[in-house]
Amino acid sequence: MKLCQVAAVAGASFDADLVGQVAGWSEAQTLDALDELLDHQLIRQAAGRSGFDCTFTHHLIQATVYEMVPDDSRTRRHRRVARIMEQLAAAGDEFAGTLALHWDRGGEPARA
Numbered sequence: 746m747k748l749c750q751v752a753a754v755a756g757a758s759f760d761a762d763l764v765g766q767v768a769g770w771s772e773a774q775t776l777d778a779l780d781e782l783l784d785h786q787l788i789r790q791a792a793g794r795s796g797f798d799c800t801f802t803h804h805l806i807q808a809t810v811y812e813m814v815p816d817d818s819r820t821r822r823h824r825r826v827a828r829i830m831e832q833l834a835a836a837g838d839e840f841a842g843t844l845a846l847h848w849d850r851g852g853e854p855a856r857a
Contacts, residue, residue: 748778749787753810754822756843758797766829767822824851 751768752759765775779799782788791800801807814822827847830840848857 748775749782749810750814750818751822752782752788752799753801753807754814754819755826756797757804757807758791758800760833761798763826763829763833766833767825820850820852822851823847824853827851827853827856 748764748768748770751764755764755767761775761779765772768775770778779788782799783790786802787806788799789802791797811819824847827844830844830847845857848854
C-alpha cells in the first residue's frame, strides 16, 4: 500500500523509478509492488511519450488513495518527489509545472 500512496502523491501518471526512490525501495521491491498494483488493476502501464511509465486506471483511484495519506506525510512526500525529480533531471521545461506543484504542496512555495 505504501508504494500506491507514494504513486498517488506523485500524480495520476508517474515514473516507476521516481516512486521507488521516494519510497526508499530497491528496484526489485518496487517492481514487485508495481506488479501487485497492475494485477489489482489499480494502475496500468502508460502508453505514448508522456515521460511516465505508469498511470492510475481511473482518476478517482488516485484521488482516493491521495486523500488517505495523512497531511504531514503527504507534505513530506511532495517535497521528496520534487527533490528526486530534480536529481533525475526529469524536471526539464516539460515537467516544470509538475515540479512547481510538488514544491508548493510540499510547503516550499518559494522553490515552486
